[in-house]
Amino acid sequence: MRLVEVGEICRFEYGKSLSERTRIPGKFFVYGSNGPVGSHATAFTQGKTIVIGRKGSIGEVHVSNDSCWPIDTTYFIDSTCTDCDLDWLAYNLKHLNLAELNKASGVPGLNRDDAYKQKVWLPETKNEQYQIAAYLKAQLAEVETARQASQTLVWDAKLLKTKIVDSTFGELRDWQPIAAVAKVQSGYAFKSQDFKTSGVRLLRNTNILPGQVYWDEVVCLDENEATRYQSYALEEGDILISLDRPLISSGIKVARVETADLPSLLLQRVGRFIPKPGAIDPGFLYAFLQSSRFIGAISGHDQSLGVPHISPGQVESVELPCLSLDEQRRIVTRLYVQLAEADSIAQTAAMQLAEIERLPQKLLARAFDAQGA
Template identity: 40%
Template sequence: MTALLTDNLPLLAGAPNGIQKLRELILELAVRGKLVPQDPSDEPASELLKRIAEEKARLVAEGKIRKQKPLAEIGEEEKPFELPEGWEWVRLGDSLEMINGRAFKPAEWKASGLPIVRIQNLNREDAPFNYCNEDDVDARHLINDGTFLISWSGTPGTSFGAFIWRRGKAALNQHIFSCVQKGKAFFEDFLQISINTRLDELISKAHGGVGLQHVTKGKLEALTLVLPPLAEQHRIVAKVDELMALCDRLEARQADADSAHARLVQALLDSLTQASDADDFAASWQRLAEHFHSLFTSESSIDALKQTLLQLAVMGKLVPQDPSDEPASELLKRIAEEKARLVAEGKLRKQKPLAEVGEGEKLFELPQGWQWVRKTEVFNFLNGYAFKSEWFKPEGIRLLRNVNVSHGAANWKDTACISEEQAAEFQGFLLAENDVVLTLDRPIISTGLKYAVISSSDLPCLLLQRVAKIAPYAGAVSVGYLSAWLNSRFFVESIDPGRSNGVPHISTNQVASMPFALPPLPEQHRIVAKLDQLMSLCDQLKSHLTAARQLHERLAGVLVEQAVA
């Protein structure tokens, strides 16, 4: 069985989350007796059970423990797999005496003295200790190196389980049992493995709230454990240590390889952004394309490629410039004419003269025909209306709220509406197809920028406060180019979220004052077409990667099934 593992380590370790699953598999094989061969000359576990019974009888006779009610016999339904020859099932309560830690009060904490071991000190070596006076602690609440502990309270997935204390003399806090074996039937390193492979069962028996949960002493005592011959327990632990060390080396090697790969990919992507023009970019891209399938082998590397393409798009390096294009300066003239008309009609306030974009604000050198502007020169910003929650109805005209702004599209999973009659009073906040909106509260989350391009299926809908509409004057900026700019690092990294009632936010004034690279309108359309083509290629790469990973995972799953069968 070990040969099956070691012969297929690259396949198992390379699967999604493979090394963690490999560690779990090693422990599962350990407690099923499939990690090392059995030795017929080993003293069978049935003899260990006799010693447990004799030791319990002696301790009761000496008054050191109370005579406990016999635990229920282990039923067939409690035996999840067949045991090897010479092994036995045993209840945890038959083999361990468990003593709960002391409920220390905050008033007993000291700045120094004897460390108090709390749950967080078991699974986090950097967790700080509280301290107490040793003279105030009963001997039964003192632990030292080698004390076997079971945390029976905590957060599933983090703090439940068995531990062997190896950090010196200390006092034990409540919610942790210190354990003494009856009959020395277990090698304690194996006992720890045996308990911790049953954590899912333990956690399923826990009770409590969403945070802290507890497993009662009675449920712990009833837990069934495997008991191999003592000599085999030592061989199993030695093999587990050997294989876990191998996993550590694989993990370190994988981390080094991933880091080197990420640096290589970034260096090559940087060479794209340093291209002098579209022709130079095309040559660099061709060199990169020849090695796509060896370079872009992770979602993060494909995401880095996408961000590089966005950066190139808004820098004017994705497509060649056409001298016959009407320059951006002509777009600015048309914008000025439209704004003057809107001011004259009373539809727009006259803006104060804006400071020109300074040299220090220019993020890169512009191609011929482009122009640096402030966003407020080319876009009209509209903040949503503060519709009152008491107006909300289950049906009617939908309100576009922060929660409805996703990544590029609206999400109506959670809707709020107002009546059609009331909506008629707020025509100025009605959205139209291809409007671009940006959330002002938490605009950037872990999955990206929260903005949306409104589609016909979203209509009719009204703009709610803390969401802004960004509309170009005179049709001077295409929706696709604006979306590319918003998603590029030039915009995302320029946002410095402020604080309002503890919620990170941006303001329309902040966005409006930011510099914006304005290309000729025909070039905007060429940029978007090229970007769509290359982004589609990236999505294909991701699909191939996902399919390959799924196949890899299925193959690894077949191996795991063979290993535990």
Template identity: 25%
Template sequence: MIVEWKTTRVGDQINLQRGFDITRDGAACGPFPVISSSGTSFYNDKAMVSGPGVVIGRKGTLGTVFYVEGDYWPHDTTLWVTDFCGNNPRFVYYFLKSLSLQDFDVGSANPTLNRNHVHPIEVLWPPREEQDGISYILSTIDGKIESNCLVRRNLESAMEQIFKSMFKGKEEKDEALNWCGRSFAKYTSDQNRASDGWSIVKFGQITDRISMGPFGSRIKAENFVDAGVPVIRGSNLAGMFVDGKFAYLSNEKADELSASRAEAGDIVFTHRGTVGQVSLVPDDGEHKRYVVSQSQMVATVNEEMCSRYYAYLYFSVGRGRWEIESNINTTGVPAISRPSTFLKNVTFPLPNRELMSAFDGIVRPMFNLASQCDKESSILLELRDLLLPKLMSGEIRVKDAERMVGDVI
């Protein structure tokens, strides 16, 4: 055993108690978060507990762990720490995250966590000084990830506003800001465009390629490998850039499916399932090529004619998004009929070269910075997930972890 670390039980270091019942309808608007098993659900004008606090999911979403800085209301679907027994609250948060609490499910139909099954768990526990060091390292990583996310959100918001500002002055302000709505027909008439060099084209006219993902029958279980060419699925299109945990195909299989490839700068769309998802393949991504799945399609924009960033924003926050969502067939699984043909024929307003060049010059560095933030956060997440169990077990000590974090941040 590590010197000064001790073998103990969870219940000897913290005390857990079931949260308090409250409904959204019964809450009064206020500043205090109501923390349920899935996180902050709503707010109330009264808090039941003074912060800082640690809350874990007890029912429904099992084993989730939340750290709360200020006063809060722990929901009935949670367990909350009533007494930290002199331990560092943030360390307790990370410690509980390192436990596989979902394995202590005692529910039948609905997953349930009982504190009487958590308290007796035998663990190795560090002294307070070590706790402080561990929590500082892990919270430093989380703080940088949070900062990156904030920068990225601000950049995304700014780019959306820049995109919308291109159309101000063409109509009344409220209509221009709602440019993606039904006022589009009046706004994009050929007569209105002719005087300022804009043109109305079909999206397929400014793309080099629009390709579908392969039929499901062309990808079999034996084609997947631990490392290779990543497959882009709907779960990888949650944000501005293609990201997340990938499944991988062998290089040979990816070569066979080259018609469904995606590369840096391409735009990937979901046409079946969560229709409306759209993401860019980053320029500085870890992978050089991808294969889109059967529910996705990919477009390569001809950048001599149009900025890929303009096209992306058109389909993520502009009229293009409305075009896609208004053509969803909701019978059965939501989908677009003949998706590649549909996408090629989407009406696309093309700015004059001067405006397009100016727009691209402004937003390209912003997209690049957002991509860098995402890439750094991905590295930090991997580092945190590596360090968390090793710090909690004493396999990696604080000084060694500090050096590892210093190499990244």
């Protein structure tokens, strides 16, 4: 066992450009920096190939068990580029975390000369390399099986919350339009040339995620100017809905305003529910907005500039259960206890999944970091 530089044992070759319009669908995978992106009738490499992200998903390592076509955003290593066992080499490259080299250099993209300087422990024989790779392949296969099972638990936990909400509202009778109990106020069309980097925050549709207000992307209005728009000033507990692209893969973009979100003003394409006094419990309304019935009712509406869009009027026309305030509050109290239990299950499942997803790097570290000891 000896310590060598990557450049001593292999060569990173550049992939070759192959635009989508020139591809002829066939049996060979076309690889980009993030994995397979199509197929082609001919291959550019010989046999099993390691593909490494050069631009885009920088440092990502993929293995094609057959000849393939890596495009020009990648490097590749096949049997003509190394005498090492390709599986052993691929696991070593994954362990090196080549993506960090991009951050270190400050230049977008992976420079192969930087990769060549990384050091690995080289077993004396190719058979030893093969045995290490075979052991890791078996261990990682078990980890992947566990990861898939854990991912299923996470999905099931999320579905449980939906089932609880749907079951609650599915049992109710006597329905009326939301307009009977609340109005939906659309935000003000502030001009982008008035946006500032500091001042009073403007809550846009990009600031709403399912169940939370998200301030990673912030635009503001001058504090003095903001005083002119008090009718659009948000308050703690306000219920918001994104009127543009309200449905995303992780759920419906509705959220409640918290103290940390203030002060802020409502921007166009975001709606705020203004309940009529004594007509609707805010918690009841917020829970209903996350039900499959409401989501189904707002799906498939018009598009604005190619983006799925709903209007305040369309939201107000959706029917919800007609109940007394006391009954609404009893339902909300029971529902939130059930949702808290479901949240606990979901958090446990997510923590378990996160731990399993860390196992591959731990296995690689155990296999390769200890070799020189």
